[in-house]
Amino acid sequence: MLIEIDYNSNEALYLQVCNQIILGIATSRLSEGDELPSVRAMADSIGINMHTVNKAYALLRQEGYVKVDRRRGAVIAVSNDRIGAMEDLKEHLRIALARSRCKNISREEVHRLIDEIYGEYDREQEGSV
Amino acid sequence: MLIEIDYNSNEALYLQVCNQIILGIATSRLSEGDELPSVRAMADSIGINMHTVNKAYALLRQEGYVKVDRRRGAVIAVSNDRIGAMEDLKEHLRIALARSRCKNISREEVHRLIDEIYGEYDREQEGSV
DNA sequence: CCTCTGTTATATCTATTGTATAACAGAGGG
DNA sequence: CCCTCTGTTATACAATAGATATAACAGAGG
Numbered sequence: 245m246l247i248e249i250d251y252n253s254n255e256a257l258y259l260q261v262c263n264q265i266i267l268g269i270a271t272s273r274l275s276e277g278d279e280l281p282s283v284r285a286m287a288d289s290i291g292i293n294m295h296t297v298n299k300a301y302a303l304l305r306q307e308g309y310v311k312v313d314r315r316r317g318a319v320i321a322v323s324n325d326r327i328g329a330m331e332d333l334k335e336h337l338r339i340a341l342a343r344s345r346c347k348n349i350s351r352e353e354v355h356r357l358i359d360e361i362y363g364e365y366d367r368e369q370e371g372s373v
Numbered sequence: 374m375l376i377e378i379d380y381n382s383n384e385a386l387y388l389q390v391c392n393q394i395i396l397g398i399a400t401s402r403l404s405e406g407d408e409l410p411s412v413r414a415m416a417d418s419i420g421i422n423m424h425t426v427n428k429a430y431a432l433l434r435q436e437g438y439v440k441v442d443r444r445r446g447a448v449i450a451v452s453n454d455r456i457g458a459m460e461d462l463k464e465h466l467r468i469a470l471a472r473s474r475c476k477n478i479s480r481e482e483v484h485r486l487i488d489e490i491y492g493e494y495d496r497e498q499e500g501s502v
Numbered sequence: 503c504c505t506c507t508g509t510t511a512t513a514t515c516t517a518t519t520g521t522a523t524a525a526c527a528g529a530g531g532g
Numbered sequence: 533c534c535c536t537c538t539g540t541t542a543t544a545c546a547a548t549a550g551a552t553a554t555a556a557c558a559g560a561g562g
Contacts, residue, residue, distance in 0.1 A: 256518085256519065256520090257519080257520070258519080258520085263468050263471075266468070266471050266472055266475060267467070267468065267471045269471070269475045270470070270471035270472075270474040270475055271471075282537075282538065282539080283538085283539070283540095284537090284538090284539095292520080292521090293520060293521045293522075294521090294522095295520075295521075295522085296519085296520060296521080298539075298540075299519090299520090301539085302539095302540090308476075309475060312538095312539065312540095313529095313538080313539090314527085314528050314529060314538060314539065314540095315528080315529050315530065315537080315538060315539095316538080317537095317538060317539075318539085322475050322476065323476075324476055324477050325476065326476055326477060326478060329472065329473050329475075329476035329478060330473070330476075330478060330482075330486075332472070332473075333469060333470075333472070333473045333478065333483070333486065334486055334489075334490065336465070336469050337469070337486060337487065337490055338396070338490055338493075339392050339395065339396065340462060340465050340466070340469070341399070341462075341487070341490055341491070341494075342392075342395050342396045342398070342399035342400075342494070343395055343399075343436075343458065343461070343462070344458055344459070344461075344462045345399040345491075345494065346395060346398045346399055346438060346451050346458075347437075347451065347452075347453055347454065347455055347458035347459075348453050348455060349455060349458060349459060349462065351487065351488070351491050353459075354462070354487055355484055355487060357459070357462065357463055357466060358466065358470070358480065358483055358484060358487070359480070360463075361463065361466055361467055361470055362470070362474075362480050364467075365470075365471070365474065385549085385550060385551090386550080386551070387550080387551085411506075411507065411508080412507085412508070412509095413506090413507090413508095421551080421552090422551060422552045422553075423552090423553090424551075424552070424553085425550080425551060425552080427508075427509075428550090428551095430508085431508095431509090441507095441508065442507080442508090442560090443507060443508065443558085443559050443560060444506080444507060444508095444559080444560050444561065445507080446506095446507060446508075447508085
């Protein structure tokens, strides 16, 4: 899977890598059991340091998106800790929705936006694998 | 309005201040025209440095939640740049929903969560002012 | 004039981020 | 058995962000 780094973004490099892989899983461009490139290969291909990729992989493992074999490297393996994920999402939404509520974005508009994003996920899903 | 700092959080102090004020506006504990304490008074009351509060206020101004008079200090004044707010929300949701989708949280559950959070906003709204 | 406001300029310290070089242990292939 | 690849760890270094501290400035008002 292609990872693209935005150097103009104020988001840390290792988080960009992390998030793009999670997006890859959500859109089924990456599936359970798929192997990620080695930290060195990934670092080479996107032109950043090995340790930065290693930090991203370690975070992905900690958050339950990959498991790591000594030989196979990082393998997509999503743990289903639904309760924790639900709490994390709620905490994020609490502040994100507060911002949009201040800006007069209605609950219905948020619902529509959710559906729109899920639509994007499904659309990307078809053109892959 | 009472601001509470969580020193165990990994969120920056100035962001905690910023977010709690935005939550205050969303729940109508703060209303258009209300004056925030001066940066020095706020810093004193929550036990942090003046510059940290100043950074929070500057960010609130930049994101369009307050205006600043030389004499009155920071005053709640929400700009309604709906388009920008919508884009920001979408960008945040794209990655947040990807995470929850990986953890098998359904679109319907997200919709329910949205309503639940809006319920919290409305409930807090009644017991204030 | 004195006081309060946000703002700015320094300086200092710590933590985070990113890069760099190097080495280690385990697993597999020739 | 050796060579190579894997993640992992240990350093070191530079740059940036976060938080504190002291100090001063200009504007507005009593």
